[in-house]
Amino acid sequence: MLEIRNLHVQIEDKKILNGLTLTVNDGEVAAIMGPNGSGKSTLSYVIAGKEDYEVLDGEVLLDGRNLLEMDPNERAAAGVFLAFQYPLEIPGVATMSFLKAALNSQRKARGEDELSTPELMKRVRGAAERLQIPQDMLKRALNVGFSGGEKKRMEILQMALLEPKFCILDETDSGLDIDALKIVSDGVNALRGDKRSFLVITHYQRLLNYIVPDTVHVMANGRVVKSGGKELALELEANGYADYRTQAA
Amino acid sequence: MPAVQETVEQVRAIDVDQYKYGFVTDIEVDKAPKGLNEDIVRFISAKKGDPEWMTEWRLEAYRRWLTMREPTWARVSYPPIDFQDQYYYAAPKKQAGPKSLDEIDPAILETYKKLGIPLREQEILAGVQTSRVAVDAVFDSVSVVTTFKEELKKAGVIFCSISEAIREHPELVRKYLGSVVPVTDNFYATLNSAVFTDGSFVYVPEGVRCPMELSTYFRINEKNTGQFERTLIIADKGSYVSYLEGCTAPQRDENQLHAAVVELIALDDAEIKYSTVQNWYPGDAEGRGGVYNFVTKRGDCRGRNSKISWTQVETGSAITWKYPSCILRGDNSRGEFYSIAVSNGYQQVDSGTKMIHLGRNTTSRIISKGISAGRSQNTYRGLVSAHRKAANARNFTNCDSLLIGDQCGAHTVPYIEAKTASAVFEHEATTSKISEDQLFYCMQRGLSAEEATALIVNGFVKDVLQQLPMEFAVEAQKLISISLEGSVG
Ligand SMILES: Nc1ncnc2c1ncn2[C@@H]1O[C@H](COP(=O)(O)OP(=O)(O)OP(=O)(O)O)[C@@H](O)[C@H]1O
Numbered sequence: 030m031l032e033i034r035n036l037h038v039q040i041e042d043k044k045i046l047n048g049l050t051l052t053v054n055d056g057e058v059a060a061i062m063g064p065n066g067s068g069k070s071t072l073s074y075v076i077a078g079k080e081d082y083e084v085l086d087g088e089v090l091l092d093g094r095n096l097l098e099m100d101p102n103e104r105a106a107a108g109v110f111l112a113f114q115y116p117l118e119i120p121g122v123a124t125m126s127f128l129k130a131a132l133n134s135q136r137k138a139r140g141e142d143e144l145s146t147p148e149l150m151k152r153v154r155g156a157a158e159r160l161q162i163p164q165d166m167l168k169r170a171l172n173v174g175f176s177g178g179e180k181k182r183m184e185i186l187q188m189a190l191l192e193p194k195f196c197i198l199d200e201t202d203s204g205l206d207i208d209a210l211k212i213v214s215d216g217v218n219a220l221r222g223d224k225r226s227f228l229v230i231t232h233y234q235r236l237l238n239y240i241v242p243d244t245v246h247v248m249a250n251g252r253v254v255k256s257g258g259k260e261l262a263l264e265l266e267a268n269g270y271a272d273y274r275t276q277a278a
Numbered sequence: 279m280p281a282v283q284e285t286v287e288q289v290r291a292i293d294v295d296q297y298k299y300g301f302v303t304d305i306e307v308d309k310a311p312k313g314l315n316e317d318i319v320r321f322i323s324a325k326k327g328d329p330e331w332m333t334e335w336r337l338e339a340y341r342r343w344l345t346m347r348e349p350t351w352a353r354v355s356y357p358p359i360d361f362q363d364q365y366y367y368a369a370p371k372k373q374a375g376p377k378s379l380d381e382i383d384p385a386i387l388e389t390y391k392k393l394g395i396p397l398r399e400q401e402i403l404a405g406v407q408t409s410r411v412a413v414d415a416v417f418d419s420v421s422v423v424t425t426f427k428e429e430l431k432k433a434g435v436i437f438c439s440i441s442e443a444i445r446e447h448p449e450l451v452r453k454y455l456g457s458v459v460p461v462t463d464n465f466y467a468t469l470n471s472a473v474f475t476d477g478s479f480v481y482v483p484e485g486v487r488c489p490m491e492l493s494t495y496f497r498i499n500e501k502n503t504g505q506f507e508r509t510l511i512i513a514d515k516g517s518y519v520s521y522l523e524g525c526t527a528p529q530r531d532e533n534q535l536h537a538a539v540v541e542l543i544a545l546d547d548a549e550i551k552y553s554t555v556q557n558w559y560p561g562d563a564e565g566r567g568g569v570y571n572f573v574t575k576r577g578d579c580r581g582r583n584s585k586i587s588w589t590q591v592e593t594g595s596a597i598t599w600k601y602p603s604c605i606l607r608g609d610n611s612r613g614e615f616y617s618i619a620v621s622n623g624y625q626q627v628d629s630g631t632k633m634i635h636l637g638r639n640t641t642s643r644i645i646s647k648g649i650s651a652g653r654s655q656n657t658y659r660g661l662v663s664a665h666r667k668a669a670n671a672r673n674f675t676n677c678d679s680l681l682i683g684d685q686c687g688a689h690t691v692p693y694i695e696a697k698t699a700s701a702v703f704e705h706e707a708t709t710s711k712i713s714e715d716q717l718f719y720c721m722q723r724g725l726s727a728e729e730a731t732a733l734i735v736n737g738f739v740k741d742v743l744q745q746l747p748m749e750f751a752v753e754a755q756k757l758i759s760i761s762l763e764g765s766v767g
């Protein structure tokens with residue numbers, strides 16, 4: 030369970046999150062929608078532990094553990110995964126090598142044995158197949174020269190491999206063609222389970238037809254201004270954010 | 279603290295403790311008196327059992343050296359070196375040229391064992407290493423052992439110390455020594471010609487593909503002792519040889535001078551691949567001590583279709599001044615230079631290459647990757663030139679610098695001279711910093727800041743690492759991580 034209470038965050042003297050409170054239960058898929066610049070990516074970075082963000086007040090707990098005191102890699106090992114809105118390129122590092130390094134670092138941090146290379150390759154290849162990622166892409170440097178949609182798919186492959194407890198998808202649907210949207214959604218749905226929860230950030234109701242959320246939250250000016258069921262997304266699609274903008278201001 | 283900042287702090291915290299080759303071996307030594315004069319040159323020559331012609335060669339070099347000045351054009355700075363305050367000869371006392379391993383001081387064998395260099399052939403054969411490497415081990419001023427000599431001999435390959443070659447193969451040595459790096463070439467090369475004490479000699483006869491990797495490990499042990507080694511490699515027509523040199527030294531507060539000369543000669547259709555993993559002691563966190571590495575390395579593609587390839591991984595030394603070069607004399611010959619130069623702490627690197635196109639249809643390729651951290655300065659200096667007759671000369675240069683932190687410097691100084699209109703020289707250069715976003719991305723996937731930095735750096739140098747013989751690529755990769763991070767690897 031992820032609990033965020035009264036979170037206030039600023040960057041370079043600019044206040045971005047203003048007392049955000051949100052709970053995502055085990056097994057829950059929570060969607061976050063909200064206007065550009067409302068602080069959605071900021072929230073995902075703060076949960077994942079990006080530097081530069083100054084937490085002024087509030088707490089973020091994963092199963093009762095205070096995430097704010099942990100380094101990003103410790104949070105990853107504890108089960109936090111962020112599928113980036115803009116995945117980064119790592120020149121010269123083959124995707125397979127990167128995945129191996131990542132998984133084994135996490136396992137080591139949790140006191141588990143390293144995975145053997147054949148076992149790792151088997152898992153990666155399996156996940157790649159399900160996401161229809163060509164096998165030879167695994168030999169290429171991570172994200173270098175990948176198309177926007179390929180990068181997004183690769184994020185989901187990493188998520189599948191790392192088996193995190195709490196997954197944040199930051200606009201994973203943007204840049205995906207219709208077929209890819211379906212493939213990625215299937216990939217995400219396959220990972221849904223009692224113990225795993227998701228925070229799905231999106232601008233489009235369409236994604237939520239594939240990944241059906243349990244809850245929908247509207248974010249404006251750095252806080253959650255309305256929460257509801259999946260019908261809330263349809264309402265937003267029809268009416269836009271006009272109401273919430275004024276409400277939050 | 280931002281992740282990059284943290285990395286910078288970690289890098290800054292690294293000091294001598296990270297240099298795991300910094301131990302001193304306690305053995306009895308035979309030393310020349312301090313200082314340099316004609317008598318010392320004669321003393322060294324006598325110790326080496328030089329023939330008369332060699333003694334004269336040295337003395338001429340010495341006299342020439344007296345008229346020369348130290349070069350000052352490199353982007354490095356250091357207090358003046360007192361050449362009279364050095365020892366020019368130090369040898370382990372026990373033997374005057376060991377016949378077998380049993381005659382070698384066990385302390386020295388132990389040293390090489392600690393360095394991870396197997397000298398006993400049966401150990402190598404019995405070991406996990408699948409590929410065999412013939413080793414020449416040079417301890418201060420003398421070669422202590424050369425392995426696999428018999429097996430090489432069967433193939434007709436001569437692999438021995440240069441002192442032995444001077445005695446046993448004078449016709450080859452006289453023909454080629456100083457033919458690529460003339461005695462008068464430069465201040466340090468001339469000094470080396472006068473006082474060189476040991477080094478390796480390789481001759482691969484016509485049509486022979488050398489059956490194993492050859493390698494030399496240099497170790498400076500004695501205090502205030504310069505190491506002046508001399509390496510000469512000749513690949514006769516249609517032959518092939520791959521050679522690797524490795525270097526380490528104890529950590530000492532005083533600077534140690536290392537002024538080597540390496541000459542390579544490739545005749546028609548021959549190929550020489552020369553790799554270096556240089557890990558001399560770099561000095562401590564305040565920049566005290568460390569090796570001054572002033573080296574002249576040059577290869578001569580003398581024959582048609584010949585090829586010389588330099589690959590270097592430079593992580594050590596307080597100061598590196600080194601430009602492994604190729605003279606592309608034979609038509610259709612090819613020169614390559616692949617380099618990784620890592621600098622940290624107060625290290626200063628001024629390194630690069632020269633590709634001198636003389637023959638027709640000659641090609642060259644330069645890939646240089648500089649990584650600067652701490653307060654180090656890292657300069658790539660490269661010359662590509664085409665002679666009037668070098669029709670269709672081609673060069674491709676790619677020169678990338680990676681900065682870690684904001685107190686280090688990276689500089690690129692390319693010189694290009696084409697005297698023929700048909701020459702095509704391409705030059706690409708980039709300078710980048712490890713971005714905080716990249717680090718965060720890697721850490722989000724579970725890597726620690728150190729692991730993330732090492733991963734990104736290894737990605738950056740991959741093109742060059744691929745050029746190293748397999749067994750050394752792994753070693754080099756570890757070395758790079760260690761020099762940057764201390765605890766990674
Ligand atoms: N480094 C920074 N310095 C100053 N302002 C920043 C910085 N990073 C983000 N911001 C600002 O914080 C606000 C929230 O940005 P954020 O990226 O979280 O929005 P978002 O809700 O994800 O928007 P979008 O829907 O466009 O992705 C924006 O106004 C943005 O300009």
Ligand SMILES: [Mg+2]
Pocket residue numbers: 069070071114199200
């Ligand atoms: Mg965003």
